[in-house]
Amino acid sequence: MGIPLLENRTSPAGARPAERARRRRYALLAAGTAAMLFAVGGRWDVPLAAWLFPVLLLRFTRTTGPWAGTLWIWAAHIAAAAFWVYESALGSGPVVLAGAAALSAVQAVPFLLDRLLSARLGRWTAPLVFPAAVAATEFLITLLSPFGTAYGSLAVTQHGDLPLLQVTSVTGCYGIGFLIAWSAAAVNGFWQEPSRPSARPAAACAAVLAAVALAGGARLALLPHDGRTVRIAGVSPARTVAAAGRAALARIPGGRQGIAAAPPAAVDPATTAAQDDLLAATRREATAGARIVVWPENAVPAQAAREPAVIAAARAEARRSRVYLDIGIAVYDTTGPAFGRDETVLLGPDGAVLWTYQKAHPIPGSETYKPGDGRVPVVATPYGRIANVICYDADFPAMMRVRADIMLVPSHDWREYGRPHTDKAGLRAVEGGYALVRQDADGVSAAFDGRGRVLATADSFGADRQTLVADVPVRGATTPYDRIGDLFAWLCLATVPLLAALATARSRRR
Structure with missing residues (x-):
């Protein structure tokens, strides 16, 4: 009975080596988990944290049993996912919680x-094992899950590093995840065995990172656009108008189904107020020189029977102002289970309807719209090829590989998630080589050129009326990623089983 008492009184410096090693391991786990909280694609991201946490967590797993270590890593990723849900104010519905647990399990692989x-x-x-596996899992999450790059992509944490971001024009966003994970593996190799031979793979990784940064900087400096621009304005309803409309619809019981079946007199005032406010803003910006005007997602709420009148009024304004006008409509109809559509309509300067597009990726767990067919519309204009997706659609890189010069992204977020969601969309501009304009009601709107440079921003919470105005290049550039698609990600996915086979063969020879 005396021995345990003596051990309890022993100072930490006198603890047994095994106990000290165990404490160091779990200190690494705690520090890595804490760093990962600030590298999840949220509003509190710290770019350096995305490079730091894999180093610490990889060191933890390499000094811990494989299965116990993996369970702890899964728990760490669940904690990070929960933190992202909290900082993004997403709520805690069953779809969100199940998705967080599933994605965390994949990220532990x-x-x-x-x-x-x-x-x-x-x-x-x-x-190469760790970076290939990280890039492969990021790709599989985007390819197979309903979450796209909204969560689980390390690239979105680096949206402000423009030289590094240029690598996505070749590899897609998965290239940045590969580089971050490769640097973590290289550092750990030298950490485990600090010798000259172990330093060589780390030096090779550092050389590649330097080459990527230099090539990205050269791309930014030496390949500017040709100077031709078009003025694009994004307009949202005044906050008082939008708030009054939401309050009026909230008084109608039964959600979307109830609004669709309500007497027109209960819905029309919200429709008319939003429509008239946006038409006046469109006229004002056209007078100031805008040639393309974008409304946000679900800008005008309308029952299905009222939709033709909304489009007719917008067509008349497009003719009057001689602009291309992209309007967002939340359509309520009585057909279940969606009871409505989330769509945009592009109108030409002659008032012609150039496309009607429905959102292809409703947000899991919160939007019940029937998905559209996913075909991104593209229209040739005097200002280049104009394309359009809606909000969450831009979180799916494969869908965004479109030969376009200008991509319009009408969106509707909320205060806690608006800025990071717009930052994520900016990556698509670099991947696709086109300018991207994201008009975001209840969020941060922004215009990017094809290199990811921010041309203009507007915060809907900074004034009563959000208006984004930017002179946007009219000519995009075809990128390698646009041509070869996800070849890099597929190569990483194929590399993982090849390395597993090589490891097995080496073990047998030994």
């Missing part, structure tokens, strides 16, 4: 693969 395979591979191949 690269750590498990590294733990199982890297020790059985050579000095140069071992550091």
Whole structure:
């Protein structure tokens, strides 16, 4: 009975080596988890944290049993996902919670693969397991889950690093995840065995990072656009008008179904107020020189029977002001289970309807719209090829590979998520080589050129009326990513089983 008492009184400096090692391991886990909280694609992101947390968590798993370590990494990712949900004010519905747990399990897989395979591979191949697996899992999340790049992409944490961001024009956003994970594996290799031979793979990684940064800087400096621009204005309803409309609709019981079936007199005042306010703003910006005007997602709420009148009024304004006018309409109809549509309509300067587009990716757990067909409309104009998606659609890189010069993204977010969601959309501009204009009601609107440079921003919470005005390049550039698609991601996905086979073969030879 005396021995335990003596051990309890022993100072930390005198603890057994195994106990000290265990404490160091869990200190790494705690520090890595804390850093990861600020690298989740939220409003409190710190770009450096995205480079730091994989180093710490990878060191933890390499010094811990593979299965116990993986369970802890899964728990760490669940904590990060929960923090993202909290800082983004997403709520805690069952779809959100189940999605967070599932994505966290997928994100833990690269750590498990590294733990199982890297020790059985050579000095140069071992550091490739983790980055290939990270890029592959990011790709699979985007490809197979309903969440796209909204969560789980390391690239979105680096949206302000324009030289680094240029690599996405070749690899897509998965290239940045690969580079971050590769640097973590290289650092850990040297940390585990600090010798001259171990330093060589780390030096190779550093050289590649430097080359990427230099090439990205050269692309920004040496490949400017040709100077031709068009003025684009994004207009949202005045906050008082939007608030009054939401209050009027909220008084109608039964949600979307109830609004669709309500007497027109209960819905028309909200429709008319939003429509008249936006038409006046369109006229004002056209007079000031705008040639393209964008309304946000769901800018005008309208019952299905009222939609033709809304479009007719917008057509008349497009003819009067001689502008291309992209309008967002929340249509309420009595057909279940969606009871409505989330759509945009592009009108030409002659009033012609050039497209009617329905949102292809309703937000899981919060939007019940029937998805559109996912075909991105493109129209040739004197100001280049104009295309359009709606809000969450821009979180799916494969859908955004479109030969266009200007991409319009009418959106509708909320205070806590508006800015990071717009920052994420900016990555699509670099990948696709086109200018991107995101008009976001209840969020931050922004215009980007094809290199990801911010041309203008407007915060809907900074004034009673949000208006975005930007002179946008009319000529985009075809990027390698636009031509080869997700080839880099597929190569990473194929590399993982190849490295597993190589590790198995080396183990058998030993």
